[in-house]
Amino acid sequence: MSIVRTMGATVGLAFGISALAGAAHAQDCTTKIGAVLPTSVDWGRPIAETAQFAVDQVNAAGGAAGCQIEMVLRDTQVDPKVGVDAAKALVDLEGVNVLLGAVSSGVSMPILTSVTVPSGVLQMSCCSSSTAFTGLATEGKTGGLWFRTFATTGVQSAVGAKVAADQGYKSVAILYKNDDWGQDMARLIAADFAAVGVDVTASVAINDAQPNYRAEVTDALTSQPEALYLALYPAEGTAAVREWLSLGGTQNMILANSLKSDEFRDNVGMQYLGSALGTDTASPRSESADAFRAAYQERFASEPNGPGLANSYDAAMIALLAMEAAGKDASGADVAAAIARVTDPDGTAVSADTAGFVAAKEVLASGGNVMFQGATGNVRFDANGDVSAPAVIWSFSDEGTEEVEFMSLNDVDAFMASLK
Amino acid sequence: MIQHLLDGVLTGSYLSLGAIGLTLVMHILRFANFSHAELLSLGAYAALVCDALVSGLAPFLTVKLAPLSLTGALIIAILISMVLTGLSALIIDRLVFKRVRERGQELSMVFASFGMALIIRNVIGLIFGLSPTLYSRDIAFAVILSRDPLILVKPDQVFVLIAALALMFILHLILSRTTFGYSLRAVAENPSLAQVNGVNLQRTIMAVWLIGGGLAAVAGVFYGISHQLIPVMGRDLVLPIFAATIVGGIGSVYGAVLGGFIVGVAANMALVVLPSGYTPSVPFLLILLVLMIRPHGLFGEARA
Numbered sequence: 001m002s003i004v005r006t007m008g009a010t011v012g013l014a015f016g017i018s019a020l021a022g023a024a025h026a027q028d029c030t031t032k033i034g035a036v037l038p039t040s041v042d043w044g045r046p047i048a049e050t051a052q053f054a055v056d057q058v059n060a061a062g063g064a065a066g067c068q069i070e071m072v073l074r075d076t077q078v079d080p081k082v083g084v085d086a087a088k089a090l091v092d093l094e095g096v097n098v099l100l101g102a103v104s105s106g107v108s109m110p111i112l113t114s115v116t117v118p119s120g121v122l123q124m125s126c127c128s129s130s131t132a133f134t135g136l137a138t139e140g141k142t143g144g145l146w147f148r149t150f151a152t153t154g155v156q157s158a159v160g161a162k163v164a165a166d167q168g169y170k171s172v173a174i175l176y177k178n179d180d181w182g183q184d185m186a187r188l189i190a191a192d193f194a195a196v197g198v199d200v201t202a203s204v205a206i207n208d209a210q211p212n213y214r215a216e217v218t219d220a221l222t223s224q225p226e227a228l229y230l231a232l233y234p235a236e237g238t239a240a241v242r243e244w245l246s247l248g249g250t251q252n253m254i255l256a257n258s259l260k261s262d263e264f265r266d267n268v269g270m271q272y273l274g275s276a277l278g279t280d281t282a283s284p285r286s287e288s289a290d291a292f293r294a295a296y297q298e299r300f301a302s303e304p305n306g307p308g309l310a311n312s313y314d315a316a317m318i319a320l321l322a323m324e325a326a327g328k329d330a331s332g333a334d335v336a337a338a339i340a341r342v343t344d345p346d347g348t349a350v351s352a353d354t355a356g357f358v359a360a361k362e363v364l365a366s367g368g369n370v371m372f373q374g375a376t377g378n379v380r381f382d383a384n385g386d387v388s389a390p391a392v393i394w395s396f397s398d399e400g401t402e403e404v405e406f407m408s409l410n411d412v413d414a415f416m417a418s419l420k
Numbered sequence: 421m422i423q424h425l426l427d428g429v430l431t432g433s434y435l436s437l438g439a440i441g442l443t444l445v446m447h448i449l450r451f452a453n454f455s456h457a458e459l460l461s462l463g464a465y466a467a468l469v470c471d472a473l474v475s476g477l478a479p480f481l482t483v484k485l486a487p488l489s490l491t492g493a494l495i496i497a498i499l500i501s502m503v504l505t506g507l508s509a510l511i512i513d514r515l516v517f518k519r520v521r522e523r524g525q526e527l528s529m530v531f532a533s534f535g536m537a538l539i540i541r542n543v544i545g546l547i548f549g550l551s552p553t554l555y556s557r558d559i560a561f562a563v564i565l566s567r568d569p570l571i572l573v574k575p576d577q578v579f580v581l582i583a584a585l586a587l588m589f590i591l592h593l594i595l596s597r598t599t600f601g602y603s604l605r606a607v608a609e610n611p612s613l614a615q616v617n618g619v620n621l622q623r624t625i626m627a628v629w630l631i632g633g634g635l636a637a638v639a640g641v642f643y644g645i646s647h648q649l650i651p652v653m654g655r656d657l658v659l660p661i662f663a664a665t666i667v668g669g670i671g672s673v674y675g676a677v678l679g680g681f682i683v684g685v686a687a688n689m690a691l692v693v694l695p696s697g698y699t700p701s702v703p704f705l706l707i708l709l710v711l712m713i714r715p716h717g718l719f720g721e722a723r724a
Contacts (some may be wrong), residue, residue, distance in 0.1 A: 300669045
């Protein structure tokens with residue numbers, strides 16, 4: 001294998017892949033993995049194609065755990081019932097030990113509780129962000145079978161608290177959208193504000209489709225905060241903020257990423273948004289992320305700009321690396337346990353491509369650990385299967401938005417640890 | 421507390437205007453018109469277009485009438501929009517409701533109105549886009565009336581309240597002092613008997629739609645001035661307006677006025693007693709409460 005690897009590195013990747021592909025034909029076994037993704041919606045299909053891209057690269061490297069990999073893809077239609085049926089079929093009929101998906105937290109959750117955990121199947125989601133999973137994992141109800149390569153809303157709330165602390169705000173009122181996401185955000189940000197010593201004067205739910213938000217805004221205003229935190233969508237965000245400003249509320253605002261919109265900026269007015277700072281998670285600024293971008297462009301002839309693409313790639317790749325590490329005929333729990341071996345910060349660094357997978361095979365075979373450097377950077381799961389992500393603090397500008405500060409993964413992790 | 425009360429009265433002013441039109445239509449044409457709130461959107465957007473037209477034709481009218489955010493152009497636009505919306509209501513009646521009324525039953529009318537509401541809302545969305553729009557991007561700042569307790573009032577909203585009260589007074593005069601007002605009430609009481617006595621039924625129905633549409637247009641514009649224009653505003657307003665109508669008693673113009681203010685105040689005061697996530701339930705609770713105590717509403721009368 002070392003000859004092949006040298007070839008891959010020196011002669012060029014394309015030649016390496018074809019040589020490896022030739023070797024792969026010698027195998028006569030196929031291992032199936034499952035994928036439940038919303039392929040019937042326009043942004044869901046690229047997520048599935050990106051996962052397949054990772055599988056193709058692994059197959060070019062001779063497959064995982066000695067077998068070629070076949071990814072069996074089922075559509076969730078972003079519907080929990082359809083998703084659970086699809087996952088059940090994949091586990092019971094196709095006999096998969098590894099399941100990729102789903103995208104929405106609302107679909108991933110019932111699959112986790114009613115399919116993968118009872119059957120002992122590893123579930124790796126590219127895109128679910130709800131902190132409900134963290135809660136479930138803390139209670140030990142995921143059996144260590146749940147992982148996701150998408151940062152939880154916790155990252156954004158932590159950065160929101162950092163903005164308040166950096167700006168020296170002593171007190172903040174919160175307006176949040178009254179849905180799962182907004183309630184989650186409001187709960188998290190209140191705890192994070194408390195951790196950095198910022199007083200939360202009021203936390204007011206904004207319901208959808210109300211004629212006006214005067215009463216809600218008045219409630220937040222009478223608590224006389226130094227700043228306002230907004231976890232709203234543009235439509236009700238515009239209404240609430242205009243009401244807030246017209247009543248003489250402060251222009252010191254901290255905005256969740258949902259308000260990063262031209263519509264919001266234009267309708268509220270740039271002249272009032274000078275002291276507004278927004279938060280968002282960001283893609284890492286690392287070589288491995290750039291390499292993924294280049295590889296993606298070569299394969300699909302477009303930039304990986306859709307949601308969750310880098311995360312989907314890493315989810316598939318890490319699952320396959322873990323299958324390799326767990327060896328032939330491993331159970332879902334074995335594969336889940338092996339994830340720590342392929343995302344070990346002290347392990348040998350491997351790149352996210354065919355050559356990297358070949359290198360990882362060698363290290364793992366000799367009993368070593370590897371550190372996967374993926375499309376979302378050096379992925380590192382915590383005890384709950386959650387990952388962190390780099391973050392940006394942004395502000396509105398005349399052209400759109402501009403970056404105020406970039407926080408690397410280490411900065412975010414260090415800051416989140418300081419909140420605990 | 422005082423602030424919430426005040427805000428409630430100001431909110432109530434455009435709800436009342438909307439409810440007056442609805443109560444007239446519901447009483448005289450005897451059906452629950454769920455598309456009435458869409459006439460508010462129609463009026464608001466019609467005024468948006470007229471405002472742009474008038475501003476273009478007569479730029480001197482675009483100066484703001486301080487301390488209001490209102491311009492002369494918008495006031496003219498409101499008048500044009502009243503006529504346009506009233507005519508639209510007439511056309512909708514001709515094309516849809518009249519045919520259903522002649523052949524269908526009361527329930528068919530209700531369903532037809534649901535359908536009409538969807539059509540109007542989506543056509544507005546198609547033309548103007550689904551994002552919010554504004555008459556004026558500038559924010560009209562509130563005036564501080566008192567610092568302790570903090571009481572804030574927006575000049576625009578005071579204007580809205582006064583204008584709404586003035587319109588209601590004019591309507592009151594028409595209904596109580598003119599022959600037309602009597603014939604309107606006669607048709608509401610008993611259409612056949614009214615016809616026998618020489619009241620032109622068709623013309624009365626037309627008048628009801630014109631008045632209802634015109635008032636709805638004003639209510640829509642006032643809502644747009646106070647908050648923002650969005651194609652789904654009819655959907656957001658239909659419930660409070662229905663609540664105002666039912667609380668006031670179907671058919672009673674004065675009931676509708678009072679109902680509008682009650683619903684506005686209750687929705688604003690709700691936050692004092694309820695957690696903010698539960699405030700949308702207030703109009704429902706009000707309807708239930710009133711129907712349990714006075715099944716025909718505060719000013720309504722049982723009809724044979």
